[in-house]
Amino acid sequence: MHAPKPTLSVSQPRGLTRLGLSAKLLLVTVLFVMLAEVLIYLPSIANFRRNWLHDRIAAAQVAALVLEGAPEDGLPEGSENRLLMGVGARAIAARVGGARRLLSLDSMPPPEVSRSIDLRSLDWMNAIKEALAVLVAPATMPIRVVGEAVGGADFVEIVIDEAPLRRAMLKFSWSLLLISLLITGLTALAVYIALNALIIGPIRHLAANVMEFEADPENPRRIIEPSLRADEIGEAERALARMEATLADELRTKKHLAELGLAVSKINHDLRNMLAAAQLMSDQLIETRDAKIRRFAPRLIATLGRAIDFCQATLAYGRAAEATPAIRDVPLRQLVAEQAEMLGLGDGKQPRFENRVPPELSAPCDPDQMARVLTNLMRNSVQALTRAGAEPGDLPVLTVTGGPENGSVALRIIDNGPGVPERARANLFQAFRGSVTPGGTGLGLAVAAELVRLHGGTIALEPSDAGAVFAVMLPARRANGH
Numbered sequence: 355m356h357a358p359k360p361t362l363s364v365s366q367p368r369g370l371t372r373l374g375l376s377a378k379l380l381l382v383t384v385l386f387v388m389l390a391e392v393l394i395y396l397p398s399i400a401n402f403r404r405n406w407l408h409d410r411i412a413a414a415q416v417a418a419l420v421l422e423g424a425p426e427d428g429l430p431e432g433s434e435n436r437l438l439m440g441v442g443a444r445a446i447a448a449r450v451g452g453a454r455r456l457l458s459l460d461s462m463p464p465p466e467v468s469r470s471i472d473l474r475s476l477d478w479m480n481a482i483k484e485a486l487a488v489l490v491a492p493a494t495m496p497i498r499v500v501g502e503a504v505g506g507a508d509f510v511e512i513v514i515d516e517a518p519l520r521r522a523m524l525k526f527s528w529s530l531l532l533i534s535l536l537i538t539g540l541t542a543l544a545v546y547i548a549l550n551a552l553i554i555g556p557i558r559h560l561a562a563n564v565m566e567f568e569a570d571p572e573n574p575r576r577i578i579e580p581s582l583r584a585d586e587i588g589e590a591e592r593a594l595a596r597m598e599a600t601l602a603d604e605l606r607t608k609k610h611l612a613e614l615g616l617a618v619s620k621i622n623h624d625l626r627n628m629l630a631a632a633q634l635m636s637d638q639l640i641e642t643r644d645a646k647i648r649r650f651a652p653r654l655i656a657t658l659g660r661a662i663d664f665c666q667a668t669l670a671y672g673r674a675a676e677a678t679p680a681i682r683d684v685p686l687r688q689l690v691a692e693q694a695e696m697l698g699l700g701d702g703k704q705p706r707f708e709n710r711v712p713p714e715l716s717a718p719c720d721p722d723q724m725a726r727v728l729t730n731l732m733r734n735s736v737q738a739l740t741r742a743g744a745e746p747g748d749l750p751v752l753t754v755t756g757g758p759e760n761g762s763v764a765l766r767i768i769d770n771g772p773g774v775p776e777r778a779r780a781n782l783f784q785a786f787r788g789s790v791t792p793g794g795t796g797l798g799l800a801v802a803a804e805l806v807r808l809h810g811g812t813i814a815l816e817p818s819d820a821g822a823v824f825a826v827m828l829p830a831r832r833a834n835g836h
Contacts, residue, residue: 379546379549379550379554380542380546383541383542383546384538384542387537387541388534391534391538395527395530395534396482396485396486397478397482399486399523399526399527399530400481400484401481402522402526403481403485403488403519404473404476404481406522407471407499407519408473408501410442410443410499411473411501411502411510411512413442414443414510414511415448415503417446442514443512443513444513445513446510446512447512448503448508448509448511449508449509466495467496467497467498468493468494468495468496468497469484469493469497469498470497470498470499471497471498471500472500473499473501473502474500474501474502474509488516488519488520489520489523489527496513496515496516497513497514497515498511498513499511499512499513499514553587556581556583556587556591557587560587560590560591560594563576563578564594567598571601571602572602572606572609573602574602576598576602577595577602578594578595578598580592580594580595679719679723679805679808680720680722681718681719681809682718682719682721683716683717684717684719684721684724685716686711686715686717686756686763687709687711687712687713687715687756689721689724690709690711690728690754690756690765691709692725693725693728693729693732694707694732694754697729699732699736699752704749705740705749705750705751705752705769706749706750706751706752707751707752708752710753710754710755711754711755711765712756712757715756715757715758715763716763717763717828717829717830718829718831719809719828720809723805724809726801726802727802727826730798730801730802731767731798731799731802731824731826732752732754732767734798734799735752735767735771735822738771738822739751739752739769739770750770750771751769752767752768753768753769754766754767754768755768759827761829761830762827762829762830763829764825764826764828765828766816766823766825766826767823768822768823769821770820771821771822772821773818773820773821774815774822782799783799783800783803783813784800806826809828809829810828810829811826811827811828812826812827813827
């Protein structure tokens with residue numbers, strides 16, 4: 355025994371959706387805004403560090419100018435220390451006229467430094483890398499900074515501790531972070547409100563309508579009313595409205611067909627019993643002495659038998675499709691003549707009937723099913739000729755021709771009536787949609803098309819200058835090749 359397959363309920367995904375579309379949109383907006391802030395932060399912190407160092411270089415230049423204007427015996431005692439503390443440097447050096455002037459807190463400059471920064475040739479990429487290095491891996495020893503000088507000095511260099519720079523950079527980062535969070539929140543809120551009104555709201559409306567339509571698809575009030583939007587959501591609303599209207603119409607049609615099928619099944623059940631009784635009574639006609647009655651009695655019995663079989667097939671319609679054809683070689687001219695006689699054609703009656711099927715022409719087919727095909731097609735032609743009449747000077751004529759054609763056996767039912775209306779051509783072989791007569795159901799052509807397809811053939815309405823030409827193409831050989 356096979357284990358039962360798990361079934362997936364359409365309501366299951368709803369329970370799994372904990373994060374709605376609006377929340378996802380808000381989260382994505384925040385992430386992208388924060389990413390933009392990070393991309394802004396990197397050059398900002400590098401620029402802050404560059405400006406901070408430039409400020410120290412500018413202060414050192416003032417000290418260099420003081421050194422340049424100092425007397426030969428030097429500055430007063432304590433003045434150098436005050437200059438260095440005002441700049442925030444351990445040492446200041448300036449090259450003036452080829453001579454190097456030095457101010458230092460110690461008797462000798464620091465023997466070594468952690469980093470050397472030349473602001474004169476610092477590009478943006480190195481500025482960003484060095485700024486991140488200050489935050490992530492601060493120097494344990496002083497750093498050397500070289501910058502442009504003004505006046506008569508060639509350049510100015512200072513030796514400073516990196517700790518004050520790092521503290522200033524951290525303070526700037528926290529301030530920028532707070533501003534970024536404020537901007538991010540306001541931006542995300544504005545984007546969320548705008549997109550919720552323009553996109554999320556209409557999508558929720560579409561989703562709600564789909565669920566309402568799912569609950570009661572036959573109710574025309576469940577069909578969405580499209581808005582006047584000209585964007586993709588408006589197109590989706592209009593497409594959904596068309597789909598729901600078509601589906602609702604199809605469901606109502608199928609419901610009516612189901613109810614009609616039940617009623618027809620009940621009628622056919624009783625009709626089959628009455629036809630069976632008529633067939634039993636018709637058997638007694640064979641024993642009559644009237645030659646004409648005895649000649650027509652077998653055809654009457656055969657017709658009643660065919661009607662009983664048809665009722666039986668109709669009763670089985672709800673359980674299966676048309677029965678598989680019982681194929682055998684059938685003389686087509688005789689089959690056409692029998693159907694014409696059943697329809698009351700011939701003997702000088704109107705419309706005039708011409709059977710132009712060659713006597714030797716036969717085809718592998720089910721005679722009962724092919725008789726139904728011919729009856730439906732020929733009856734439609736007779737109805738068209740009777741309803742419309744003929745042009746002055748013309749007589750209504752129904753002609754059936756046949757012959758081999760491209761490896762098939764072709765039968766053509768031709769009339770000189772008004773032809774098939776253009777409005778009926780698109781759904782010509784569909785039940786309840788392809789009727790060519792007022793008040794008709796279109797079942798005849800639909801049944802004929804299904805029976806011909808069961809034989810492996812085709813049926814089509816061929817172009818014609820006047821009237822209608824239905825062509826039935828049957829395989830010339832049986833399915834097993836004989």
